[in-house]
Every structure is written in structure tokens, then in C-alpha cells.
Amino acid sequence: MTNKNTATDVIRTHIIQQLAKGEFCSGETLGEQLGISRAAVSNHIKCLAELGLDIYSVQGKGYRLANELTLLDKHSILSHVKQLENVPLCVLNVIDSTNQFIKEQQAHLPNGFVCLAEAQTAGRGRLGRTWVSPYGASMYLSMQWSFAAGYQAIGGLSLAVGVAIVGALNRIGLQDAQLKWPNDIYVFGKKLAGVLIEVEGQIGGACHCVIGIGVNVSLPESVTQIDQPYIDIKTATNQPIDRNIFAAILIEELTSTLAQFEVAGLSPFIEKWQAVDVYANKPIDLIIGQKITTGIARGINSSGALLVETSSGIRAYQGGEISVRPA
Numbered sequence: 001m002t003n004k005n006t007a008t009d010v011i012r013t014h015i016i017q018q019l020a021k022g023e024f025c026s027g028e029t030l031g032e033q034l035g036i037s038r039a040a041v042s043n044h045i046k047c048l049a050e051l052g053l054d055i056y057s058v059q060g061k062g063y064r065l066a067n068e069l070t071l072l073d074k075h076s077i078l079s080h081v082k083q084l085e086n087v088p089l090c091v092l093n094v095i096d097s098t099n100q101f102i103k104e105q106q107a108h109l110p111n112g113f114v115c116l117a118e119a120q121t122a123g124r125g126r127l128g129r130t131w132v133s134p135y136g137a138s139m140y141l142s143m144q145w146s147f148a149a150g151y152q153a154i155g156g157l158s159l160a161v162g163v164a165i166v167g168a169l170n171r172i173g174l175q176d177a178q179l180k181w182p183n184d185i186y187v188f189g190k191k192l193a194g195v196l197i198e199v200e201g202q203i204g205g206a207c208h209c210v211i212g213i214g215v216n217v218s219l220p221e222s223v224t225q226i227d228q229p230y231i232d233i234k235t236a237t238n239q240p241i242d243r244n245i246f247a248a249i250l251i252e253e254l255t256s257t258l259a260q261f262e263v264a265g266l267s268p269f270i271e272k273w274q275a276v277d278v279y280a281n282k283p284i285d286l287i288i289g290q291k292i293t294t295g296i297a298r299g300i301n302s303s304g305a306l307l308v309e310t311s312s313g314i315r316a317y318q319g320g321e322i323s324v325r326p327a
Contacts, residue, residue: 026062052134080248088113096122098142099212113144139215156266156304164257178278190231
């Protein structure tokens, strides 16, 4: 299943739409609707389960989703966007990567173009890590934004984006979100969301950014590939979340933040970032390649670099190879 309208995509989309109604649906009925055999239906069901959909079957009744599923819907999302007009939005089913989708046609996209997907088969995180992206369980969003002033204008961009995500979470009632330098969102000490920004452009010219965001919304219990403590919005708030409403709020916060960042840089967001710094004034290990620096996290400076206090004083650290872990 990709962004292309292939026969397979049409079939699986139809199956998902039928199962999303919350009732049993027999393989025979699905086969009649689609003009395929029950065995073919069964194979498609297996493939959907591999994408993270929790589907179970009962002999004599058919297939059913273990949990209620509300699919992403472009018209529903746009109806909940109150602060913006004419949002350029694309909602896809299953795709390799929302970032990659935008990168492939970036030259023709306007600022603020958004791509959402129900699942990713090759979702990426920072430093080449895999972002686990089960079907319909989270928010997989990428936004295009170009900065005419070039590379020198985007220092600290991931920090401002983090502030935007926290703002969106606050608006849906999650007040405990914190930020881990440089691009993660934590709740109760566990990872809730991450940011991956990919930049293209030439020195002296405009740079084009793809801002990718993954937010855990309601992960299935079958998820086992995540190699660190994690949490989702449903667990953190103890209530279901409408992903269409959350998508609209996230789009509003991101668009507002990027427009302000384009004009004023990181400065307007530093205080907000510091207020929710998960490791503020705590001992950390800073890992840069093979080198580990132990010290006390002291927030960020005006350019977004991490400040670490060691026995030799406070130093600023910045760069794509830096990660922060609790000591």
C-alpha cells in the first residue's frame, strides 16, 4: 500500500473502512464486495495485521478490529482548522515515509503543505533510527517550509517545533509534556513524540525544510519494536483522542510557530522551551560519537545549543551527532 492508487491499495482501504465500523464482517461478504475470493481476503487481512492493525476472527462471524478506529479524513481535519484558511493538505493511506513523499515533490509545494498518513512502512527517526508506525495508531505528519534566508536562518528550528507540539498537546488537555534536547517530547519520563527535520538547499540560497513529526496516539499492545520507554496520548490522558481534531490543532500550532520563527528565529521560543526542559539542572551524559561528557544540563543558549556544566565550566554543544541520556 502506497500513495499510489493501486488495486491492492483500493482493496485494503475498502477492508479497513468496513472493519472501522466496529462490527464483524465476513470474508465472504468482503469478497463479494471486492470481487475476490475469501482466500484473497484472508491474505489481505494478514498483510493489514502486519501493518499493526489488531484484527481478530471468529468462525461463523468473520473479522473485527479489536479496538475502535477512526480514520483520518481530510474534510474532517480542515473543518476543525479554525485559525487558518486554505491549508494545503494531503491525507494518504499507507506510505513509505511522509517526509519522503514531500521531498520527492518539494520544489512544487507551498509553505505549510502538510502530508499525513495512516501508516508508514519506512518511517525514520533521528540518526537513521526507525520510527515504528503502526496503522491508525499515531500521528505521522510532515510539513514543508522554505526559508529564503538560507541555512543560517534555521538554527534551533527543531526546538521551536518541539514547543509547537507541546502547545498542541496542551490544547487537547495533556499538560505534562516536556522537551528533551534536541527533538523529543516526553511525558512522565517516557517518549511520546519525536521530530525529524530534513534540509535541502545551496549555500547562499534558500533552504527547504521537511519537518517530520511522529506522535504516539493509541499504540496497540502488539508493538514490540520500540527500544526505549514510551507512552501514548491515550495512556497519558486516560481518554480516547480524535486524531482528526488533534491533526487540525497540530497544523495550526506548527504553521503559527514556523511563520514566527521565519521572522524572529529561535528567540521567542527559548523561554517556553526552558520551561518544559525535561533534564533542566539534572545530571546527564552527553554522547558525541565515542566521547561521553558527564555534567549538569543548564538549558540552551540563544542559538539552541545545549549548555552543560562540568568541572571545567559551562560549555555549549550543538550538532547532529549529539544525544542526551540520563546518567
